[in-house]
Amino acid sequence: MQLNDTFLPSATLPPVLVPVTQKAWQRLSDALEQADNIASMTNQSLPSNSWEALSEVRREALARVLAVSTFALDTLTRFPHWLVELDVAGELDATPAKDEQVCWLQEALEDADEEEAMQRIIRRFRRARMLGIVWRDLNRPPGYTMWDTAQAVTWLAEVCIEVALDWLERFYAPRWGTPATRYDGSPQRLVVLGMGKLGAGELNLSSDIDLIFAFPEKGETEGGRKPLEHQEYYTKLGQRLIAALDAMTADGFAFRVDMRLRPLGDGGPLVGSFSMLSSYYQDQGREWERYAMLKARPVAGDLDAGYELLASLKPFVYRRYLDFGAIESLRELKAMINREVKRKGMLSNIKLGPGGIREVEFVVQAFQLIRGGRDTELQVTSLHTALNRLPALGLLPQTIVDELLPDYAFLRDVEHALQTLEDRQTQTLPTDDIDRERVAFAMGHEDWPALVAQLDEVRQRVRQHFDAVISDPEEDVEEANDDACLGLAEWRLLWRGELEQEEALNHLANAGFHEPEKALKRLYSLYHSRQVQSMQRIGYERLDALMPLLLDATAENETPDTALARVQPLIESVLRRTAYLALLRENPHALEHLMRLCSASPWIAEQLARYPILLDELLTPETLYTPADKARLADELRQTLNRIPEDDEEAQLEALRVFKHAQILHVAASDVAGTRHLMKVSDYLTYIAEVILDAVLTMAWKHITRKHGVPEGLNAQEPAFLIIGYGKLGGIELGYSSDLDLVFLHNHDGKGSTNGPRPLDTPVFFTRLGQRIIHLLTAVTPAGSLYEVDMRLRPSGNAGLLVTSLAAFEEYQRQSAWTWEHQALVRARVVAGNIALAARFNEIRGDMLRRERDPQTLRDDVVSMRHKMRDHLGTKGQHDDSQGGAFNLKHDAGGMVDIEFLCQYAVLALAHKTPALITHSDNIRILETLAESGHIRQAEAAQLREAYLAYRSRTHRAALTGGKASVNAAEFQAHRDIVIALWQRFVEP
Numbered sequence: 007m008q009l010n011d012t013f014l015p016s017a018t019l020p021p022v023l024v025p026v027t028q029k030a031w032q033r034l035s036d037a038l039e040q041a042d043n044i045a046s047m048t049n050q051s052l053p054s055n056s057w058e059a060l061s062e063v064r065r066e067a068l069a070r071v072l073a074v075s076t077f078a079l080d081t082l083t084r085f086p087h088w089l090v091e092l093d094v095a096g097e098l099d100a101t102p103a104k105d106e107q108v109c110w111l112q113e114a115l116e117d118a119d120e121e122e123a124m125q126r127i128i129r130r131f132r133r134a135r136m137l138g139i140v141w142r143d144l145n146r147p148p149g150y151t152m153w154d155t156a157q158a159v160t161w162l163a164e165v166c167i168e169v170a171l172d173w174l175e176r177f178y179a180p181r182w183g184t185p186a187t188r189y190d191g192s193p194q195r196l197v198v199l200g201m202g203k204l205g206a207g208e209l210n211l212s213s214d215i216d217l218i219f220a221f222p223e224k225g226e227t228e229g230g231r232k233p234l235e236h237q238e239y240y241t242k243l244g245q246r247l248i249a250a251l252d253a254m255t256a257d258g259f260a261f262r263v264d265m266r267l268r269p270l271g272d273g274g275p276l277v278g279s280f281s282m283l284s285s286y287y288q289d290q291g292r293e294w295e296r297y298a299m300l301k302a303r304p305v306a307g308d309l310d311a312g313y314e315l316l317a318s319l320k321p322f323v324y325r326r327y328l329d330f331g332a333i334e335s336l337r338e339l340k341a342m343i344n345r346e347v348k349r350k351g352m353l354s355n356i357k358l359g360p361g362g363i364r365e366v367e368f369v370v371q372a373f374q375l376i377r378g379g380r381d382t383e384l385q386v387t388s389l390h391t392a393l394n395r396l397p398a399l400g401l402l403p404q405t406i407v408d409e410l411l412p413d414y415a416f417l418r419d420v421e422h423a424l425q426t427l428e429d430r431q432t433q434t435l436p437t438d439d440i441d442r443e444r445v446a447f448a449m450g451h452e453d454w455p456a457l458v459a460q461l462d463e464v465r466q467r468v469r470q471h472f473d474a475v476i477s478d479p480e481e482d483v484e485e486a487n488d489d490a491c492l493g494l495a496e497w498r499l500l501w502r503g504e505l506e507q508e509e510a511l512n513h514l515a516n517a518g519f520h521e522p523e524k525a526l527k528r529l530y531s532l533y534h535s536r537q538v539q540s541m542q543r544i545g546y547e548r549l550d551a552l553m554p555l556l557l558d559a560t561a562e563n564e565t566p567d568t569a570l571a572r573v574q575p576l577i578e579s580v581l582r583r584t585a586y587l588a589l590l591r592e593n594p595h596a597l598e599h600l601m602r603l604c605s606a607s608p609w610i611a612e613q614l615a616r617y618p619i620l621l622d623e624l625l626t627p628e629t630l631y632t633p634a635d636k637a638r639l640a641d642e643l644r645q646t647l648n649r650i651p652e653d654d655e656e657a658q659l660e661a662l663r664v665f666k667h668a669q670i671l672h673v674a675a676s677d678v679a680g681t682r683h684l685m686k687v688s689d690y691l692t693y694i695a696e697v698i699l700d701a702v703l704t705m706a707w708k709h710i711t712r713k714h715g716v717p718e719g720l721n722a723q724e725p726a727f728l729i730i731g732y733g734k735l736g737g738i739e740l741g742y743s744s745d746l747d748l749v750f751l752h753n754h755d756g757k758g759s760t761n762g763p764r765p766l767d768t769p770v771f772f773t774r775l776g777q778r779i780i781h782l783l784t785a786v787t788p789a790g791s792l793y794e795v796d797m798r799l800r801p802s803g804n805a806g807l808l809v810t811s812l813a814a815f816e817e818y819q820r821q822s823a824w825t826w827e828h829q830a831l832v833r834a835r836v837v838a839g840n841i842a843l844a845a846r847f848n849e850i851r852g853d854m855l856r857r858e859r860d861p862q863t864l865r866d867d868v869v870s871m872r873h874k875m876r877d878h879l880g881t882k883g884q885h886d887d888s889q890g891g892a893f894n895l896k897h898d899a900g901g902m903v904d905i906e907f908l909c910q911y912a913v914l915a916l917a918h919k920t921p922a923l924i925t926h927s928d929n930i931r932i933l934e935t936l937a938e939s940g941h942i943r944q945a946e947a948a949q950l951r952e953a954y955l956a957y958r959s960r961t962h963r964a965a966l967t968g969g970k971a972s973v974n975a976a977e978f979q980a981h982r983d984i985v986i987a988l989w990q991r992f993v994e995p
Contacts, residue, residue: 183230715762
């Protein structure tokens with residue numbers, strides 16, 4: 007077949023590439039003619055007329071391919087009929103489905119009866135598919151992107167690996183047998199883990215494939231001529247699989263295989279059992295191996311077993327805490343690459359050089375390593391997917407992602423263009439002028455300088471984003487301020503004890519320390535402590551890197567002595583969990599917030615020392631000082647628990663506790679910063695408890711109903727249960743360390759039993775549910791407990807049932823409740839549970855509180871109870887008219903409890919006349935309602951409200967600053983006199 011020179015439209019090519027393309031076309035034309043002659047001699051038919059029938063669009067596409075890709079030219083020269091076949095199959099416009107490719111290769115291998123034939127077929131199959139991929143990549147059908155090319159190459163690699171493995175298993179079964187079944191009776195196969203870009207599903211055009219081989223269990227093969235230990239069998243099979251893909255034959259290779267990522271690299275066994283791999287990564291796994299395992303994905307063999315293996319390795323890859331230590335490893339790895347790049351003069355390498363492909367990957371993988379354990383959305387192998395998820399998690403602004411994604415795609419397109427030339431693994435920009443123009447043309451640029459200009463712009467942008475994430479904090483300080491750099495050097499010498507004592511004391515004094523001797527002694531004791539001296543190298547290096555920054559931040563604080571004294575216990579508590587040292591070092595602003603909060607509140611300092619995981623909260627100041635409202639709290643907790651399997655109760659309990667401590671830290675931070683009014687502080691603390699109670703009720707209900715089913719007539723999907731909050735919880739006045747006064751109610755007649763696999767009598771079912779709720783709230787985990795729970799306000803107190811029906815509760819309130827129990831009911835409200843049952847409870851509460859009572863009996867009961875509490879809990883020797891001395895803000899005469907009792911007395915005495923008094927359960931709004939209804943004057947209500955808030959404010963402040971509930975009476979005498987006067991006027995004339 008002879009096609010003339012006008013077959014290819016040269017108008018679509020830049021002038022410099024026209025001679026190149028004409029020469030390429032001449033080679034192809036000669037090959038077509040030769041193939042035509044051979045076909046004629048052998049009476050075969052070659053569809054040369056199909057070449058002549060190629061459309062103008064196809065001819066332009068062919069000219070583009072021949073201008074750029076020597077690989078495509080060589081392929082078409084050897085197999086000229088492939089272009090027509092690919093065209094007819096639609097493969098020039100779209101990637102064939104993966105399953106379809108599997109079928110093609112399996113059919114082609116049906117007659118292969120030896121490894122040589124198998125290898126030849128696989129190589130030709132790969133070459134044909136690659137011709138289609140190169141064609142599509144260079145001509146970009148509508149909607150086709152770099153990501154489509156990467157996926158197509160990945161699918162091709164997976165197809166070749168899986169089909170080759172399947173062929174080898176069948177071929178060697180008569181000789182070696184097949185592996186013994188697993189303990190559960192399922193067959194065993196080799197597990198092939200794809201690493202790197204293969205695992206990510208983002209292979210480049212001429213990529214190596216990084217693999218790890220594994221097998222589930224040890225044993226012996228069965229059914230072969232000679233049984234083999236599984237280790238030997240899988241090793242032999244792995245060696246044959248590598249040869250099937252990697253061996254160089256007359257047809258080249260299919261894929262270069264790199265096995266160096268396996269445990270111990272080239273020095274380790276080729277294949278490892280699951281138990282061996284788990285033991286290795288747990289005991290010997292290194293930081294770079296965590297980085298490598300981010301992209302591990304089963305690609306062939308027993309995929310289910312592969313996912314089982316990776317699930318067991320997740321704790322090695324993803325830490326439960328924010329692991330800023332990982333960023334040091336990435337920084338070291340990048341520094342090593344930079345040295346290698348510089349040594350070998352590889353600055354023009356678009357993968358490893360500055361602003362290259364690897365730096366984008368490091369940015370994404372840094373977030374995955376640091377936060378993947380907490381933000382499980384990042385536990386994905388695909389860079390494209392992970393990068394797109396960063397904005398929603400608040401880790402990178404959308405604007406940066408909108409730059410990094412197209413910049414990364416551009417760099418990968420350049421990489422593909424380089425590799426398209428000769429199907430060679432390279433990321434180095436060419437030096438040959440013609441090759442440069444071919445790459446520029448492939449990228450859609452007029453010439454090489456135009457491409458370089460865009461490339462420089464992209465690499466500069468990538469380098470800026472990379473530096474923002476990976477750069478060393480001390481380097482940032484050095485660049486920003488030489489004086490600050492000198493300051494850090496001085497602090498480092500002081501920390502290490504390398505300054506003379508007088509010089510060290512002068513430095514501390516000049517930095518604002520009022521007691522430099524104590525500060526120096528404190529630092530000396532820490533540095534020479536057994537804990538520090540016995541630290542492992544990496545831990546000590548992290549501490550040594552942090553301390554100059556910490557001391558510098560301490561000196562910036564208004565009270566450096568206090569700040570150092572309060573933050574030191576935190577540092578001591580994390581000496582064995584040095585990722586937290588890395589967190590503080592990597593985030594200087596977190597250090598600032600740490601000093602600010604610890605110097606303001608020893609309670610916050612103590613919480614951070616007890617639960618260092620709360621340091622994570624210092625990273626986001628926009629939320630640290632802005633507590634979430636109830637809706638946002640519920641949403642955050644729901645998302646947190648949704649990331650954890652329902653059957654992993656330990657992880658759920660830990661997540662609940664971390665959530666609670668973190669949210670309370672936000673409230674405390676806003677409190678000490680003065681951005682929240684006292685009532686708002688209590689509101690937020692109450693919201694946290696309500697959201698947690700709702701989640702705990704749901705967890706307990708699911709746990710009990712899974713085992714036992716539900717009583718007749720109830721819906722298993724919705725808890726038929728109420729949690730009633732009394733006291734501070736009911737009155738929306740929770741403090742930082744408040745316990746929860748709870749009562750549990752249900753609305754079932756108590757008859758019958760549950761309908762599950764292990765039935766329970768209905769009363770026992772509800773008792774178990776209540777016990778479960780208490781267990782979830784009070785169980786101690788590494789993050790402490792949720793809340794202390796007080797159930798003594800339930801009907802009949804400790805002698806009563808743990809869970810009561812609404813009917814029994816109502817009867818008790820009507821017939822048996824003491825006056826003090828009705829007082830408690832004033833501050834009772836539903837905090838979690840079924841909406842319909844809540845309405846019924848509110849009716850019962852309203853009926854009880856609106857009852858008309860004998861005024862004298864009510865007064866006597868309230869006064870009697872108040873005197874008992876005051877005698878038992880108040881300051882000894884105090885009297886109602888006492889002046890000076892100590893004053894217990896809560897229990898002494900004129901204190902908070904007097905105001906609370908006054909409100910409760912008023913509700914019980916007046917609600918039958920003024921039903922609005924039962925609307926609210928908190929004291930402030932009860933006082934407002936009393937004033938609005940004319941029972942007390944507005945001025946009196948304002949005085950009581952002012953006194954109550956003043957007392958509560960001091961109590962809150964005492965909790966945060968370590969103060970006591972007793973104060974000097976003179977300080978609050980004016981408030982106290984007013985409360986006593988109103989108490990004597992209204993309650994105790």
